[in-house]
Amino acid sequence: MTILEVQQYKRERKKLVVVTAYDALFAGIVEQAGIRVILVGDSLGVVVQGKANTLSVTMEDMLYHTKLVAGAAPRALVIGDMPFMSYQVSTEEAVRNAGRLLQAGAAAVKLEGGAVMADRVKAMTSLGIPVVGHLGMTPQSVHSLGGYKVQGKVEDHAAKLLDDARALEAAGAFALVLEAIPAELARRVTQALSISTIGIGAGPHCDGQVLVLYDLLGLFDTFVPKFVKTYAHLKTDALQALSRYKEEVEQGRFPSDSESYH
Numbered sequence: 001m002t003i004l005e006v007q008q009y010k011r012e013r014k015k016l017v018v019v020t021a022y023d024a025l026f027a028g029i030v031e032q033a034g035i036r037v038i039l040v041g042d043s044l045g046v047v048v049q050g051k052a053n054t055l056s057v058t059m060e061d062m063l064y065h066t067k068l069v070a071g072a073a074p075r076a077l078v079i080g081d082m083p084f085m086s087y088q089v090s091t092e093e094a095v096r097n098a099g100r101l102l103q104a105g106a107a108a109v110k111l112e113g114g115a116v117m118a119d120r121v122k123a124m125t126s127l128g129i130p131v132v133g134h135l136g137m138t139p140q141s142v143h144s145l146g147g148y149k150v151q152g153k154v155e156d157h158a159a160k161l162l163d164d165a166r167a168l169e170a171a172g173a174f175a176l177v178l179e180a181i182p183a184e185l186a187r188r189v190t191q192a193l194s195i196s197t198i199g200i201g202a203g204p205h206c207d208g209q210v211l212v213l214y215d216l217l218g219l220f221d222t223f224v225p226k227f228v229k230t231y232a233h234l235k236t237d238a239l240q241a242l243s244r245y246k247e248e249v250e251q252g253r254f255p256s257d258s259e260s261y262h
């Protein structure tokens with residue numbers, strides 16, 4: 001999958017399917033399932049590292065996980081998420097860190113924020129680093145947003161979000177994640193832009209959809225937002241498998257003759 005194909009999807013009104021992955025095993029499964037865009041999200045801070053938010057994720061963490069995913073899914077478009085404080089301080093630092101993610105195997109980077117990030121996006125895209133924007137509920141701003149809340153519900157905020165989306169498009173972003181905003185606002189943004197919108201908690205009118213892999217597989221249940229659809233119950237399966245294993249070892253039923261060498 002290439003950026004050009006993503007642009008073609010928008011023109012042909014084909015839905016873009018995106019999912020997160022953080023390691024080689026799951027990246028391989030995602031690719032085998034025919035999903036062609038993988039986001040190595042900084043959500044790994046929560047679902048892999050067990051933190052309350054994404055703020056402590058480092059560039060080193062993102063480089064490590066991006067390498068694992070890109071190595072295992074060579075045909076997918078891998079997007080590396082820029083962690084908190086890897087792009088906020090200066091354009092120079094932002095470009096350097098984005099370049100490191102591409103060197104680790106990503107084909108594009110994602111960063112949070114609107115017009116205020118336009119200079120970063122412009123610098124990256126003019127140097128050949130494709131960028132995905134991220135608006136709405138931006139998890140790296142969890143403290144200033146006062147928690148994980150739906151954004152853009154009042155007209156002023158909605159208009160600001162639309163302006164931010166236009167600024168990112170003008171700066172050269174090729175796609176935009178819209179997180180936790182009203183479906184009607186996502187429809188307006190999607191219609192106003194020539195670049196792809198990728199929704200998560202943004203209703204059905206976006207050009208594409210992204211979900212956190214462990215949410216959709218039913219592995220992560222500490223906090224399940226309304227917008228998550230659980231397509232499997234792997235945590236339940238894992239718990240059942242592990243308690244059967246424990247029971248069989250304790251009762252001397254595993255290993256049996258068939259699992260033994262002779």
Ligand code: KIV
Pocket residue numbers: 020039040041042043044081177179200210211212
């Ligand atoms: O980090 C992440 O996984 C994300 C998605 C939720 C869009 O940013």
